[in-house]
Amino acid sequence: MRKRIAFLLAGLLALAFVLAACGNGGQDEEGNGEEGDGEGVRLALSVSTLSNPFFVTLRDGAQQAADEAGAELQVSDAQDDASQQQNDIENFVTQQFDAILVNPVDSEAVGPAIQQANQADIPVLALDRGAEGGEVATLIASDNVQGGELAGEELIELVGSGSVAQLEGIPGTSASRDRGQGFQQAIESQDEVELVASQAAGFDRGQGLNVTQNILQANPDIGGIFAQNDEMALGAVQALGDRAGGDVKIVGFDAVDDALQAIQDGQMNATIAQQPDQIGSLGVENGISLIEGEDVPEEIPVEVQLVTEENVSEFMDGEEETNGG
Numbered sequence: 397m398r399k400r401i402a403f404l405l406a407g408l409l410a411l412a413f414v415l416a417a418c419g420n421g422g423q424d425e426e427g428n429g430e431e432g433d434g435e436g437v438r439l440a441l442s443v444s445t446l447s448n449p450f451f452v453t454l455r456d457g458a459q460q461a462a463d464e465a466g467a468e469l470q471v472s473d474a475q476d477d478a479s480q481q482q483n484d485i486e487n488f489v490t491q492q493f494d495a496i497l498v499n500p501v502d503s504e505a506v507g508p509a510i511q512q513a514n515q516a517d518i519p520v521l522a523l524d525r526g527a528e529g530g531e532v533a534t535l536i537a538s539d540n541v542q543g544g545e546l547a548g549e550e551l552i553e554l555v556g557s558g559s560v561a562q563l564e565g566i567p568g569t570s571a572s573r574d575r576g577q578g579f580q581q582a583i584e585s586q587d588e589v590e591l592v593a594s595q596a597a598g599f600d601r602g603q604g605l606n607v608t609q610n611i612l613q614a615n616p617d618i619g620g621i622f623a624q625n626d627e628m629a630l631g632a633v634q635a636l637g638d639r640a641g642g643d644v645k646i647v648g649f650d651a652v653d654d655a656l657q658a659i660q661d662g663q664m665n666a667t668i669a670q671q672p673d674q675i676g677s678l679g680v681e682n683g684i685s686l687i688e689g690e691d692v693p694e695e696i697p698v699e700v701q702l703v704t705e706e707n708v709s710e711f712m713d714g715e716e717e718t719n720g721g
Contacts, residue, residue, distance in 0.1 A: 434465030434684045440488040441497040441679070442481055444525070446473040448599065448627055449652045450672050451499060454523065457676030458497065465684055476566070476598070478505035485509035489516050495683040498532075499523045502568040506530075519686040523679045524672070526570035533686055536678045536696040540571050543668040543700040544578025544624075547647045550666045550702060551620045552582060552589045554645040558619040561611045562594040563604055563628040572599075575624045575649060592618065597628045604631020612636075620645035626655035626667055633663045641665055651703050651711055659708045669701045669711055 441458055443451050455471055462469035470493070474481035478501045488496050489512050496513050498520060500506040507529015513520050514531050522532045551560060562579060565572030576594075583591050593611045597603040604623060608631060611618070621644060623629035629648030633640040640646055641663045648655050651669035658664040675698055682692045703711050 433688075434462065434467030434680075437465070437467040437495075437684055437687055438493045439467055439469045439495050439497065439680060439683050440485075440491075440493040441469060441471045441523075441676075442474060442484045442488070442499065443471060444474055444481070444499045444501045445476045447475070448625075449654070450625070450650045450670070451524075453652075454499065454672040454676040457673030458680050459676075460673075461677035461680035465680065467680065467684060469680065474501050476501055478502040481506060482509045486512060489513050489518060492516070493518060494687045495519045495521065497521045497523055497679045497683060498527065500525045500527050500569065502566065503570045503573075504528045504568055519683070521679050521683055521686070523675050524571060534682055534692045534694055534696055536675050536682065536698065537571075538670045538675070538698050538700045540574035540700075541578040541581075543649060543670070544575035544580075545582045546578070546700070546702050547575070547622050547649060547666070547668055548579040548582025550704070551622050551645060551647045552586060554647070554665055555589050555619040557588040559590050559592040559615060559617065560620040560622065561608075561615060561618050562591060563607055563621060563623040563632065564594060564596040565599040565624040565628070567596055569599075572596075572624055579622055579624075589620075597623070597631065599625045599627055601627040601631040601634075604628030605634045606631075608632040608635035618644060620647070623648045626650040626652045629664060629667070630654055630658060633658055656703065656708055656712050659703065659705055660712065662705070666702060666704045669703050671698050674698055 443455055446452055459469055472484040481501045496518055503526050506527050510520050510527055510530025519533045522535045524537050526535050564576060592615050595607050597607040621632050623632055626648040629646050632646055636644050646664045648667040651667045655664055655667045678696055685692055
């Protein structure tokens with residue numbers, strides 16, 4: 397009798413142990429799911445500059461995706477210095493990160509650093525700007541040619557006829573080249589509006605202010621300005637003062653918070669909305685996929701959209717989706 401009771405107790409204990417193990421296993425699967433896919437993965441991200449809100453949002457999107465996946469993400473700020481970015485990537489290679497995400501300062505200058513990563517069999521993903529030289533597994537970026545063309549078409553409609561100017565970004569970056577190409581396509585498709593000045597202002601607000609002042613001295617009667625990013629557009633707003641958004645139409649690119657507010661206040665007329673948070677998160681997600689041996693597309697486009705006074709409130713209310721806010 398005692399042996400039978402002992403046997404039954406042992407069986408019940410064993411059953412309880414199995415049920416508990418199954419229950420914990422199910423909880424882990426439900427609790428972690430996709431969030432644990434990147435556990436143990438080490439990713440590095442080299443950002444061109446964190447003084448620009450757009451790239452801060454890109455970084456935040458990448459960090460959130462890494463946290464959700466359980467991956468480590470180390471971020472470096474190149475401060476718009478191509479040499480600094482080269483050093484940062486070389487350090488990432490030395491530290492043997494599993495994958496490197498890079499938002500190039502200069503699409504050509506970053507090539508040798510990418511080649512070093514290639515030689516170390518570390519996959520490289522380009523974010524927002526393409527890279528020339530070396531091999532990148534994928535480019536995750538907005539359709540900058542389309543965005544530039546949308547901006548040009550809007551500026552032409554706003555101005556009607558007359559002359560306009562363009563503030564270019566950093567020479568050598570794919571974003572500046574592609575946005576300029578799209579804008580030029582819009583200008584060349586009609587005869588009423590003429591592009592009379594196009595100067596680099598380094599994607600920077602202060603340079604945008606100074607370059608706009610110089611353009612106005614030589615072309616006081618311009619009717620509009622296209623800036624290849626919102627920071628330069630906001631610099632143009634400062635340079636124009638009371639003329640901004642009225643006598644001189646201003647179209648930017650990025651849909652950062654300050655630009656959205658400027659559109660609502662009537663100081664800017666339009667911008668092109670990107671999704672930098674999505675660019676960052678897709679970089680992490682596809683980096684993890686590459687590490688796990690999966691194939692990823694050579695290019696992953698992220699949608700852009702025209703923002704004007706008619707729909708700006710939608711973007712300000714939904715900042716989390718459009719501007720990573």
